[in-house]
Amino acid sequence: MEEARRSLERRIRAHLARGTLSLMLTDNRYTMISVRRETQGGRRFKVRLHHMFTDAGPSITRALARYVSHNDPEASRVLGEYIDANQHRVRNRSRRAARPRLVTRGRYHDLQEIFDDINRRYFGDTIEAGITWGPRNGKPRRRNSIKMGSYSVEDRLIRLHRSLDRAFVPRFFVEWIVYHEMLHQVHEVKIVNGRRQFHSREFLRDEAKFEHYAEARHWERAHLDALLTC
CATH class of the missing domain: 3.30.2010.10 (Metalloproteases ("zincins"), catalytic domain)
Incomplete structure (x- = not known):
């Protein structure tokens, strides 16, 4: 996983006009992309990406760079389509836990x-x-x-x-x-x-x-x- 992270980080950084990039991969089921932009002391981008992006092609890594650096709307659209197409790679919550007991009748409201x-x-x-x-x-x-x-x-x-x-x-x-x-x-x-x-x-x-x-x-x-x- 660390090798995949470094590879993706290098590919995104290659498309950045300026600034430094710090990338973390996640298995978050709800937030696929998170960007923190810092401008003090130079432009720095702290990015969290779902691991579905590790084998993304050049068009997606270019879109990631545009979105990270400029919050580009067209890049956002491209990334949204990629996320939609890769929903099957988002981890489903474990079903080990039994369905909770439903308590519907309260003291004042049913x-x-x-x-x-x-x-x-x-x-x-x-x-x-x-x-x-x-x-x-x-x-x-x-x-x-x-x-x-x-x-x-x-x-x-x-x-x-x-x-x-x-x-x-x-x-x-x-x-x-x-x-x-x-x-x-x-x-x-x-x-x-x-x-x-x-x-x-x-x-x-x-x-x-x-x-x-x-x-x-x-x-x-x-x-x-x-x-x-x-």
Whole structure:
């Protein structure tokens, strides 16, 4: 692997007009290209690339050099197409772990009932995914941030933060979080500048179709501090 890294580094450096290059190969499943550009004391580029690029041809190494040095849009397009064509080389997550036990009935909100209602009203019962509350956090504490929901593409599983299962959290807000995560099964993840874009313009447009969208956004802003204490 080290020999392959050095070879790729040399091939990219050959196309750089100026500056020094430091390259690291990764097996990251989500970020295929990461560039850190430093200008103090001369131009330096710290690059992390997925190992799929180790046997890339000259056209791809030239595109990498243009993207690294100038963030060139055409180079980004070429690299995006290369990444799409080599998705089979991205490591799949191990399936050794058994599917987690789904906990849908909370103290105040039943996630399965909400999921089924949203699926019928907005998606024509076409979304196939599991849903569960996340793990309990034990003693309440103040957080700096909170990830209220997540969607696992590999497992087709939606998780909601336990902070939402409290008396002051209205059902329409929980519905909005569930609806948002369900949209991830509708919209494909796009590759933009070598990174996965989970919330495309089309995704955000469909999110705004939620019946209580404006109300939910307003409620979140008004009660974020209470949600962070969980």
